Amino acid sequence: MNILLWHVHGSWTTAFVQGPHTYLVPVTPDRGPDGRGRAETFTWPSSVREVTPAELAAAPVDLVVLQRPHEERLAAEWLGGRRPGRDVPAVYLEHNTPRGDVPDSRHPAADRPDLTLVHVTHFNRLFWDNGSTRTAVIEHGVVDPGHLYTGRLPRAAVVVNEPVRRRRYVGTDLLPGLSEAVPLDVFGMRTEGLAEELGLPADRCRSADLPQRQLHAAMAERRLYLHPVRWTSLGLSLLEAMHLGMPVVVLATTEAVEAVPAGTGVLSTRPEELARAARRYLADPEAAARDGARARQAALERYGLKRFLDDWERLITEVRS
Template sequence: MNILLWHVHGSWTTAFVQGPHTYLTPVTPDRGPDGRGRARTFPWPDSVHEIAPDRLRDAPVDLVVLQRPHEEELATRWLGGRRPGRDVPAVYVEHNTPRGDVPLTRHPMADRPDLTLVHVTHFNRLLWDNGSTKTAVVEHGVVDPGHRYTGDLARAAVVVNEPVRRGRYVGTDLLPDLARAVPLDVFGMRTEGLAAHLGLPEDRCRTADLPQAQLHSAMAERRFYLHPVRWTSLGLSLLEAMHLGMPVVVLATTEAVEAVPAGAGVLSTRPEVLARAARHYLADRDAAAADGARARQAALERYGLKRFLNDWEHLIAEACS
């Protein structure tokens, strides 16, 4: 089966393209948002093929995976007038929590009898107004990076992209108090200047933008993973940290309350509780390692790659029947 999808979310796509199909991802000369082509920092299999938009007109496409509203128009134009959901089977994957007038936010694909709207968390499906569109949930799957945890560095690992711009959405405002409890290493895109923005000494809030191949090892060296995010679907970095065998300290919002079971870390809506848990892990390395081992087992059971791909196979079969 030939599946057309855009390279939008690197970690999610890395899991999705491990399936048994041929994956066509558009590439444009500038490799911009609508034509990134193959990932350069994630390991993708040879079954993922870059394809120029002008070649899609005659390409055999069995399923279109839409992830952004404007992709429907792009696909129709690039496929020579074949319309996703009508002329070619299509699903729409919603990666994000709703914005705007929550919980009244209406999904852009609401009331579409020709599509299946696939949410990546049950929280997302609950919060979006999907109208009469058929919905499904396929929870995340993670390519297992292995149990790499050492916890050698008495610091917290935080992974968040653009923390200055995204602010309260990703809990940037919570970091000063947490950094006073434990030193932080913040990884992600466009993190430079974060310490100055927060008024923190550099040693309390270091930042780095690492490729995926280096990121997991760097995370696993830190004593625990801190997830301060207020409003996002379910950060894949949290699930990756659990796969690595890291204990997690997590703001108890959105789907995180489902993802982190008892004994795998600490969940709370109270920043002072998170700070106390952070200090505990720094002081007790054995407790951190024990909770991290439980976190890994929980992640493998619920967010393993095999379950993810099996769920998608069932859904693809339904969409194309």
């Protein structure tokens, strides 16, 4: 089966393309947002094929996975007039929490009898106004990086993209207070200058943009994973940290309350509780390792790759029937 999808979310796509199909990923000369092609920092199988808009016009496509509102128009143009949901089976995959007038935010794919709207968390489905569109939830799956945790560095790993621009959404405003409890190593896209922006000493807040193949090893050297995200969907970095065997200290918002069971770390809406937990893990490496081992087991059971791919296979069969 040939599945057309745009390279929008690298981590999610890395799991999705582990399935048994051929994945057609648009590529344009500038490799911009609508034509990134294959990932450069993630490992994708050979079943992921780059296709130009011109090649798509005659390409056999069995399913379109839409992820952004304008992709429906692009797909119709690039597929030679074949319309997603009408001429070609289609699903709309929503990665994000709603913005604007929550909980009255209306989804762009609301009231579409020709589409299935797939959410990555139950929280997202609950908070979006989906109208009459058929909905499904397929929770994240993660390619297991292995139990790499050593925790040898008495610091916390934080993974957020664009922390300066996104500020309150990703909890950047909480980092100064938390850095008083535990030194922070912030990984992600466009993290440069973060310590200066927050007025923090360099030893209390370091930042780096690492390729995926180096990120997991770097995270696993830190004593704990800190997830200060206030309002985004369930971060795959949190699930990856749990797979690595890291204890997690997590702001109890959105779907995190479902993802982090008891004994795997600490969940709280109170930053002072997160700071207290971080101090405890710094002082007790053995407790950190025990909680991290339980976190790994919980993540494998709920967010394992096989369950994720099986869920998608069932949905694809239903959509195409």
